[in-house]
Amino acid sequence: MANYVGQRIKRTEDPRLIKGLAHYVDDIRLPDTLHVAFVRSVYAHARIGGIDTSEALKAPGVVAVYTGKDIADRIGPVPCASALPGLKVPDYRVLAQEKVYFVGHPIAAVVARDAYAARDALDLVMVDYEDLPVVVDVEEAAKGGAIIYESFGNNIAYKLTAGEGDIDAALAASDHVLKQRIVHQRLAPIAMEGRGVLARYFPGEEELTIWSSTQIPHLLRTQLAIMLDIPENKLRVITPEVGGGFGSKLNVYAEEALLGWISMQLAKPVKWIEGRRENIQATIHGRGQVGYVEIGCKKDGTITGLRYNVFADLGAYHQLLTPAIPTLTGLMLSGAYRIPAIQINVTGCFTNKMATDAYRGAGRPEATYVVERAMDLVAAELRMDPAEVRRRNFPAADEFPFHTATGLDYDSGNYEAALDKAQGIIDYAGLRAEQKKARDEGRLLGIGISTYVEICALGPSQAMPAGGWESATVRIEPTGKVTVMTGASPHGQGQETSFAQIAADELGVDLNDVTVIHGDTGIVQYGIGTFGSRATAVGGTAMLIAIQKLKEKANKIAAHLLKTDASSVTFAEGCYSCAPAAATAEASEPVVPVGEAPAGAIPEPDTEGKSTLTIQEVALAAHVARDLPPDTEPGLSATYFFEPKNFTFPFGTHIVVVEIDRETGDVKFLRYVAVDDCGKVINPMLVDGQLQGGIVQSIGQALYEEVVYDEQGQLITGSLMDYALPRATHVPWLELARTETPSPVNPLGVKGVGEAGTIGATPAIVGAIVDALAPFGVKHLDMPIKPEAIWRIISQ
Amino acid sequence: MKKAISISVNGVSHQHEVEPRLLLVHYLRDVLGLTGTHIGCETSLCGACTILVDGQAIKSCTMLAVQADGSEITTIEGLVQNGNLHPMQEGFWERHGLQCGYCTPGMIMAATQIIDRNAGPAREEIRHGLEGNLCRCTGYQHIVEAVEYAAKKTSA
Numbered sequence: 001m002a003n004y005v006g007q008r009i010k011r012t013e014d015p016r017l018i019k020g021l022a023h024y025v026d027d028i029r030l031p032d033t034l035h036v037a038f039v040r041s042v043y044a045h046a047r048i049g050g051i052d053t054s055e056a057l058k059a060p061g062v063v064a065v066y067t068g069k070d071i072a073d074r075i076g077p078v079p080c081a082s083a084l085p086g087l088k089v090p091d092y093r094v095l096a097q098e099k100v101y102f103v104g105h106p107i108a109a110v111v112a113r114d115a116y117a118a119r120d121a122l123d124l125v126m127v128d129y130e131d132l133p134v135v136v137d138v139e140e141a142a143k144g145g146a147i148i149y150e151s152f153g154n155n156i157a158y159k160l161t162a163g164e165g166d167i168d169a170a171l172a173a174s175d176h177v178l179k180q181r182i183v184h185q186r187l188a189p190i191a192m193e194g195r196g197v198l199a200r201y202f203p204g205e206e207e208l209t210i211w212s213s214t215q216i217p218h219l220l221r222t223q224l225a226i227m228l229d230i231p232e233n234k235l236r237v238i239t240p241e242v243g244g245g246f247g248s249k250l251n252v253y254a255e256e257a258l259l260g261w262i263s264m265q266l267a268k269p270v271k272w273i274e275g276r277r278e279n280i281q282a283t284i285h286g287r288g289q290v291g292y293v294e295i296g297c298k299k300d301g302t303i304t305g306l307r308y309n310v311f312a313d314l315g316a317y318h319q320l321l322t323p324a325i326p327t328l329t330g331l332m333l334s335g336a337y338r339i340p341a342i343q344i345n346v347t348g349c350f351t352n353k354m355a356t357d358a359y360r361g362a363g364r365p366e367a368t369y370v371v372e373r374a375m376d377l378v379a380a381e382l383r384m385d386p387a388e389v390r391r392r393n394f395p396a397a398d399e400f401p402f403h404t405a406t407g408l409d410y411d412s413g414n415y416e417a418a419l420d421k422a423q424g425i426i427d428y429a430g431l432r433a434e435q436k437k438a439r440d441e442g443r444l445l446g447i448g449i450s451t452y453v454e455i456c457a458l459g460p461s462q463a464m465p466a467g468g469w470e471s472a473t474v475r476i477e478p479t480g481k482v483t484v485m486t487g488a489s490p491h492g493q494g495q496e497t498s499f500a501q502i503a504a505d506e507l508g509v510d511l512n513d514v515t516v517i518h519g520d521t522g523i524v525q526y527g528i529g530t531f532g533s534r535a536t537a538v539g540g541t542a543m544l545i546a547i548q549k550l551k552e553k554a555n556k557i558a559a560h561l562l563k564t565d566a567s568s569v570t571f572a573e574g575c576y577s578c579a580p581a582a583a584t585a586e587a588s589e590p591v592v593p594v595g596e597a598p599a600g601a602i603p604e605p606d607t608e609g610k611s612t613l614t615i616q617e618v619a620l621a622a623h624v625a626r627d628l629p630p631d632t633e634p635g636l637s638a639t640y641f642f643e644p645k646n647f648t649f650p651f652g653t654h655i656v657v658v659e660i661d662r663e664t665g666d667v668k669f670l671r672y673v674a675v676d677d678c679g680k681v682i683n684p685m686l687v688d689g690q691l692q693g694g695i696v697q698s699i700g701q702a703l704y705e706e707v708v709y710d711e712q713g714q715l716i717t718g719s720l721m722d723y724a725l726p727r728a729t730h731v732p733w734l735e736l737a738r739t740e741t742p743s744p745v746n747p748l749g750v751k752g753v754g755e756a757g758t759i760g761a762t763p764a765i766v767g768a769i770v771d772a773l774a775p776f777g778v779k780h781l782d783m784p785i786k787p788e789a790i791w792r793i794i795s796q
Numbered sequence: 797m798k799k800a801i802s803i804s805v806n807g808v809s810h811q812h813e814v815e816p817r818l819l820l821v822h823y824l825r826d827v828l829g830l831t832g833t834h835i836g837c838e839t840s841l842c843g844a845c846t847i848l849v850d851g852q853a854i855k856s857c858t859m860l861a862v863q864a865d866g867s868e869i870t871t872i873e874g875l876v877q878n879g880n881l882h883p884m885q886e887g888f889w890e891r892h893g894l895q896c897g898y899c900t901p902g903m904i905m906a907a908t909q910i911i912d913r914n915a916g917p918a919r920e921e922i923r924h925g926l927e928g929n930l931c932r933c934t935g936y937q938h939i940v941e942a943v944e945y946a947a948k949k950t951s952a
Binding site: 013021244 | 817818825829830832833834835836837838839842844872873875876885888889890892895897898899900901904919922923924926927929930931932934935936937938939940
């Protein structure tokens with residue numbers, strides 16, 4: 001049987017997607033479905049004087065209109081899973097109560113017979129607003145500004161200090177201390193499929209089914225059961241095809257609970273499909289930090305300490321993980337370096353904007369950006385090569401597990417190997433010589449480097465807000481087909497394929513005999529979901545161990561059928577044999593494929609007198625169960641819940657070469673080389689895809705993307721006309737390579753790769769632009785770096 | 797006041813009475829049940845709803861169904877011929893040109909027009925041809941390779 005792991009296997013999920021036959025939420029059609037549209041606040045902060053729904057209720061096709069009063073005591077608050085000490089948690093309801101807190105805040109839900117009628121009636125709902133002072137800027141919010149929640153007394157949701165070592169002493173003893181204000185602008189995740197919910201209640205059975213475009217079906221089920229006060233075992237969440245998430249669907253949203261509740265009121269299916277304008281207004285944003293970094297170093301470039309004082313723009317309320325995101329920034333402030341003293345001081349602030357939460361990388365891109373920008377500042381100050389400053393501060397490959405002053409233990413790594421490889425591919429020395437020549441000619445050529453490390457495989461339950469394990473059930477059906485049920489919830493990552501590769505190898509079966517099922521709480525055992533680059537490292541491991549359990553049982557049954565003892569049975573290439581010698585002797589004997597066995601209610605196993613049995617034949621015998629060892633349960637399935645003992649820490653080096661057009665300030669990429677190490681690779685093609693997508697999202701952050709609110713809290717970038725995403729013409733050819741340092745944290749040796757691109761790339765791109773503009777004395781620029789900003793520097 | 801339209805979609809002719817304001821993409825999805833064509837922005841910026849109208853790639857979220865009266869339309873569901881994938885579909889599969897798959901039908905439809913117009917497009921020409929279509933997952937590189945694959949296969 002083929003060895004699938006490590007090969008570029010084409011995805012098994014693709015045929016339905018490329019034929020247009022897959023089902024996203026909006027593609028699921030139920031008879032008599034009603035459609036929901038939302039009246040959303042046009043003010044960033046206002047008291048609601050009154051809401052008149054009478055005209056809307058008279059509109060053709062309108063069935064009902066609900067406002068905050070209707071749900072006040074009937075649907076619980078939108079949950080926040082973060083439990084930081086002293087955290088202030090606003091009571092955020094699914095429809096606005098007395099006040100609205102941001103543009104896009106849902107005020108009323110219109111239910112109508114079709115989506116056009118629902119949309120028409122929105123304009124007939126009259127909302128009386130009394131506008132209130134707003135606070136938009138996060139630093140202003142920290143200082144005071146307009147107070148959003150009077151009962152809290154100020155806009156500070158929490159303060160947190162973390163880190164090890166004496167940072168004051170470390171900085172005081174440094175030869176140089178460099179300081180920089182760093183802005184991580186707000187970004188919109190923009191999954192190409194927005195959110196969408198379809199809810200159907202059966203009043204007789206008292207069963208509610210919710211189809212939602214989510215990354216966390218089981219956690220969503222638990223939270224919705226609490227919000228709606230219904231038994232969790234009467235609620236089923238189904239995650240059909242999901243058109244991208246990037247963290248934006250790692251959440252529990254007002255609309256999900258409200259749709260369930262409306263379906264229960266009307267006893268009909270109800271559907272809401274988020275429009276793109278709603279998506280930019282009312283789906284979580286990412287990043288949104290303004291921070292001040294101080295880094296200390298010795299004359300030789302040795303880093304002595306790092307402090308980061310950061311104001312986190314939380315938005316108007318907490319979504320599921322809002323306050324937790326900056327804590328991940330704090331964890332990763334050691335980057336790929338030995339830094340004896342580190343301190344982070346977080347001030348999490350409320351502003352009159354949409355909540356921020358996990359967007360691809362979720363706090364770690366911010367950390368990497370801070371550390372990598374700081375390393376560049378050190379290099380510039382000491383007139384050292386930025387690659388050499390980094391190399392000087394790497395822990396050596398034999399120092400792992402490596403303890404950081406942020407309290408982590410990096411599992412494994414060889415940072416120098418990745419840097420060497422990237423420098424080799426791009427001919428770093430030659431490049432620097434070329435840059436010197438270019439500068440002499442007046443050309444603005446820049447080279448940027450990032451040597452990042454990230455934290456993946458989230459994570460040990462003690463360190464997680466809601467359990468960090470993952471689950472799997474593996475079953476071999478009577479006909480020999482293998483069913484894997486994973487608690488992970490892939491939405492583009494390709495785990496239907498990569499998990500099948502692992503399972504097929506372990507069981508010695510054909511890849512096409514394996515089906516991976518996910519995203520349906522009615523079928524799959526409880527799971528945690530897909531986020532934090534965890535699905536393969538944690539969920540894949542759960543599957544692997546479930547398979548091993550299943551094989552232990554199959555081994556026992558096989559021994560019984562082969563009329564020998566379990567210890568003298570061997571398993572190779574999907575077959576149980578009495579002994580290696582016997583197996584060789586019998587290898588030519590044709591094994592009847594189970595699929596061709598005579599048909600009955602269940603086919604009859606044909607095991608008599610054989611010295612070799614396929615695991616699929618054993619599965620059939622286990623189901624027929626007429627000849628099993630004593631005290632053996634019939635059937636062949638196993639379930640495992642895997643609790644990881646540590647996170648994993650992928651790493652790599654990205655090197656970017658840009659040239660800036662003196663006339664226009666336009667940035668042109670000349671080379672992009674990325675050497676990434678995500679541990680053992682299951683499918684190189686999928687890993688390449690994850691990295692390319694992540695790097696291009698980084699290009700978006702570095703050059704184009706920014707959620708902009710004006711001083712009144714109006715969302716200026718409210719459509720894709722204004723919120724600029726990278727297009728095919730904007731991005732260079734990416735030259736990818738890898739080193740492979742297995743993780744000791746899980747038996748697969750995998751680390752995770754979902755977020756590496758958005759973590760590693762941004763500082764390299766910004767570093768390259770800053771380097772290109774070094775002749776103008778530029779040491780740092782804030783993102784997104786637009787041609788206008790560059791042009792102004794050149795034109796000074 | 798509804799208006800009668802007659803449209804051929806993937807070789808099958810349809811007659812319906814539709815509201816004049818009904819978007820073509822909603823006609824395809826909600827009236828004909830062809831849900832392979834997706835909606836990603838409603839402002840013709842993302843290209844997820846790209847289809848062919850009389851052989852031209854257009855964004856069906858900003859065309860009315862009544863404007864397509866008398867047209868011949870091809871959607872993603874119409875690309876498979878005699879059970880065989882279109883070379884562009886094959887290319888996307890072979891070269892991992894999709895992840896979440898949501899932009900994919902529009903991408904594939906737009907890409908078929910690139911190679912219809914230019915049998916051997918250079919990478920820069922492919923990128924230019926895809927500029928009206930957004931993908932948030934792939935970073936476009938594998939999509940460019942998918943189009944190269946299809947171009948090669950089509951001209952072979």
